[in-house]
Amino acid sequence: MLPNRSRLSVLIFLVPPLLLYGVAVLLPIVQSLFLSFFSWDGISDMEFVGLTNYIHMFTGDTVFWHAFSNSLGYLVICLVLQLGGALIVASLLTSLRRGRNIVKTLYLLPAVISTVAIAFLFQRIYSIDPVGLLNQILGWVGLGNLERAWLSDINSVLAAVSIPEGWRFTGLYMLIIFAALLSVPQELEEAARLDGASRWQVFTKIRFPHIRPVWITTTIMATTYALRGFDIPYLLTNGGPGQSSELLTTYMYKTAFTSTNYGYASTMSVFIVVECLVAVGLIIFTLRRKDEA
Amino acid sequence: MKKTLRTTAIAAVVALALAGCSNGSGGGTSQTTDIDPSGAIVPRPISWLLSRPADGGVITVMKQIADEYAKDHPGFALNFITTPDRPSYIQKYETLAAANKLPELFDTDATPFAQKLAKQGTMVDATKLLTSLGLYDSYRPAALNYQRFDDGSLYMIPFEFQLEFIWYNKALLQKAGVAIPKSLDDIPAMCTALRNAGITPIALDGQDQWPLERYAAYHPFRTAGPTYVQNLKKGDAKLSDPAGLAAADWLSKLGSSKCFEDGFSSTGYSDAQNLFTSGKAAMYNIGTWELSSLATDKLDPAVRSDVDYFTLPTTANSVTDANEYVSPSGIGMAVNAKTYDPLVRDFLKFALTKYPSAIAATGALSPTTNVTTTIPANATPLYQKAVDQSNDVGSKIAMPWDTQLDPTSNTRLQQELTLLVQGNTDPSEFVSTMDSTIAQNAPAAFK
Numbered sequence: 001m002l003p004n005r006s007r008l009s010v011l012i013f014l015v016p017p018l019l020l021y022g023v024a025v026l027l028p029i030v031q032s033l034f035l036s037f038f039s040w041d042g043i044s045d046m047e048f049v050g051l052t053n054y055i056h057m058f059t060g061d062t063v064f065w066h067a068f069s070n071s072l073g074y075l076v077i078c079l080v081l082q083l084g085g086a087l088i089v090a091s092l093l094t095s096l097r098r099g100r101n102i103v104k105t106l107y108l109l110p111a112v113i114s115t116v117a118i119a120f121l122f123q124r125i126y127s128i129d130p131v132g133l134l135n136q137i138l139g140w141v142g143l144g145n146l147e148r149a150w151l152s153d154i155n156s157v158l159a160a161v162s163i164p165e166g167w168r169f170t171g172l173y174m175l176i177i178f179a180a181l182l183s184v185p186q187e188l189e190e191a192a193r194l195d196g197a198s199r200w201q202v203f204t205k206i207r208f209p210h211i212r213p214v215w216i217t218t219t220i221m222a223t224t225y226a227l228r229g230f231d232i233p234y235l236l237t238n239g240g241p242g243q244s245s246e247l248l249t250t251y252m253y254k255t256a257f258t259s260t261n262y263g264y265a266s267t268m269s270v271f272i273v274v275e276c277l278v279a280v281g282l283i284i285f286t287l288r289r290k291d292e293a
Numbered sequence: 294m295k296k297t298l299r300t301t302a303i304a305a306v307v308a309l310a311l312a313g314c315s316n317g318s319g320g321g322t323s324q325t326t327d328i329d330p331s332g333a334i335v336p337r338p339i340s341w342l343l344s345r346p347a348d349g350g351v352i353t354v355m356k357q358i359a360d361e362y363a364k365d366h367p368g369f370a371l372n373f374i375t376t377p378d379r380p381s382y383i384q385k386y387e388t389l390a391a392a393n394k395l396p397e398l399f400d401t402d403a404t405p406f407a408q409k410l411a412k413q414g415t416m417v418d419a420t421k422l423l424t425s426l427g428l429y430d431s432y433r434p435a436a437l438n439y440q441r442f443d444d445g446s447l448y449m450i451p452f453e454f455q456l457e458f459i460w461y462n463k464a465l466l467q468k469a470g471v472a473i474p475k476s477l478d479d480i481p482a483m484c485t486a487l488r489n490a491g492i493t494p495i496a497l498d499g500q501d502q503w504p505l506e507r508y509a510a511y512h513p514f515r516t517a518g519p520t521y522v523q524n525l526k527k528g529d530a531k532l533s534d535p536a537g538l539a540a541a542d543w544l545s546k547l548g549s550s551k552c553f554e555d556g557f558s559s560t561g562y563s564d565a566q567n568l569f570t571s572g573k574a575a576m577y578n579i580g581t582w583e584l585s586s587l588a589t590d591k592l593d594p595a596v597r598s599d600v601d602y603f604t605l606p607t608t609a610n611s612v613t614d615a616n617e618y619v620s621p622s623g624i625g626m627a628v629n630a631k632t633y634d635p636l637v638r639d640f641l642k643f644a645l646t647k648y649p650s651a652i653a654a655t656g657a658l659s660p661t662t663n664v665t666t667t668i669p670a671n672a673t674p675l676y677q678k679a680v681d682q683s684n685d686v687g688s689k690i691a692m693p694w695d696t697q698l699d700p701t702s703n704t705r706l707q708q709e710l711t712l713l714v715q716g717n718t719d720p721s722e723f724v725s726t727m728d729s730t731i732a733q734n735a736p737a738a739f740k
């Protein structure tokens with residue numbers, strides 16, 4: 001229990017950021033919820049439409065559902081690359097004795113490059129005319145029949161816009177997981193090895209349970225970032241061709257700022273907020289339950 | 294729990310109040326602006342929110358004119374706030390309009406959104422303004438018509454006059470054994486012949502989407518005239534009408550004949566132009582704003598003597614003439630009625646009187662008829678040919694569809710066009726998707 005003066009000073013330091021958070025985050029969410037019951041183009045009078053926007057979103061808008069399924073695909077690819085890739089690289093790093101820092105820096109580098117630069121970079125990599133790096137490599141290794149315009153093909157474009165986002169943050173999550181792996185008690189691992197545990201058993205029975213809290217946080221971060229993913233798909237393809245790489249976020253942005261349908265865009269933003277909360281709830285529920293089991 | 298409820302209630306009330314404020318700045322009513330306001334001219338800085346290249350002719354010339362005006366009017370300055378990328382610009386301008394924060398001058402096309410602003414009295418009537426300044430009759434009718442809304446009203450002032458041609462490489466056409474097309478319907482067969490000769494038929498900037506949308510406008514403009522899109526956008530005509538079906542079929546054939554470069558949907562503006570100027574692509578559809586790249590010694594000597602252009606071909610039963618095609622006067626400039634005062638009027642009079650001769654001296658076409666364009670010293674003969682062509686433009690204009698349709702239908706059209714030309718959908722699917730999209734969105738946009 002803190003003495004009175006300390007409690008007061010804690011409150012003084014906590015309230016301003018809390019207020020800022022309320023104004024910058026909670027208020028816009030409440031405003032979006034309010035706007036989602038209206039039809040508004042920004043310059044005419046607002047018209048109360050009740051649940052019409054929600055009914056249209058759930059039952060009458062095929063693009064919305066297309067964008068939703070694309071968002072899930074984008075999420076899966078990002079998570080596999082970011083968490084899977086990060087875990088593998090971090091595990092390999094622990095067994096590396098020299099040059100750790102160079103490897104860490106190299107993996108972290110994409111996270112500090114600006115998004116626009118990454119989008120330009122990948123536009124060149126995926127290009128077919130002029131021939132980009134990816135198609136050139138495929139040609140060199142004798143897989144010329146796989147050459148294609150990766151960003152124009154409706155079957156490859158979603159993966160093509162997800163990979164840069166996944167690649168970009170792999171290094172960041174690798175650093176977090178690597179730090180967690182370093183904290184695993186060495187004597188436990190050694191004892192397990194003496195008892196004849198394989199590398200896989202050491203990983204699943206000792207290392208992973210130990211880093212589970214960090215893993216939960218990292219998964220939440222990666223999932224919410226991926227669900228809010230916007231910039232790279234928007235810059236690379238603007239959701240195209242057709243709606244093949246349209247995400248909920250890019251569709252919402254276009255609805256608000258191109259179609260000036262702020263009411264309907266707010267309905268989608270409410271959906272995205274709920275979707276993120278549900279995802280976080282599911283992650284915590286699943287991973288904690290395993291922990292307790 | 295009580296505390297949480299109370300906090301939520303307060304947040305909701307604040308949100309409601311804020312939303313109410315933003316609404317208050319929105320809906321206005323139409324009002325008549327005094328075109329010649331009385332009072333002293335008090336110099337102050339004014340701003341122009343525009344979507345033009347920062348180093349382009351319009352900004353360069355207007356900067357010089359504004360500096361000249363500022364010499365006699367200390368305290369005056371014209372701030373240029375430019376966003377050349379059109380989609381980004383439209384988002385910026387529409388957001389500022391929603392916040393009631395538009396500056397003294399702003400660029401806009403004759404879109405449904407702009408018409409709403411005009412109806413609300415946000416923009417000064419350009420017919421009245423130009424007439425009052427004694428300049429109306431000096432403008433090319435085609436340049437003014439391009440800026441008009443469907444009801445004939447005029448709220449934007451043009452700063453350019455452009456003609457869009459299909460540029461072609463004579464040597465590549467000869468190599469493939471094809472001649473320039475007499476009809477739009479000849480193009481698919483022409484593409485097949487060019488592809489067989491290993492040549493990319495048409496270079497297209499698919500990334501920006503408006504270039505492909507031009508092709509959607511061409512066929513109906515020839516077979517049904519300029520009123521087709523005016524009716525289509527309101528849902529009074531359909532793509533399932535004969536003109537629309539023929540257009541969808543033609544677009545699909547362009548795709549199946551592989552008219553555009555592989556991966557065109559992710560090719561940008563300069564990459565597409567490079568395909569043509571480097572002699573890889575046989576044709577390229579672009580306007581006279583690229584004369585300095587395509588009709589001067591800046592053009593690669595290897596292709597310079599082979600480059601020529603033809604205007605939009607007609608069709609068998611064309612209702613528009615060969616000299617009628619896309620002849621835009623660029624994005625127009627609107628004058629904000631809420632900030633219009635003696636200073637803005639006086640500056641516009643000064644600037645618009647001086648502008649035509651200054652822009653013509655840069656080698657560009659003026660939106661007026663009272664000046665002659667200066668042909669640059671490094672021009673090829675094509676430059677003069679294109680400039681002369683501007684005096685022989687018919688009265689009907691092929692309007693770009695992206696300035697006509699409501700924004701939601703336009704976005705969907707751009708997406709569906711790519712799928713149609715790539716062969717991912719067929720013409721009937723395309724037609725039915727677009728007709729239902731327009732039926733869903735047009736009523737709200739044109740009410």
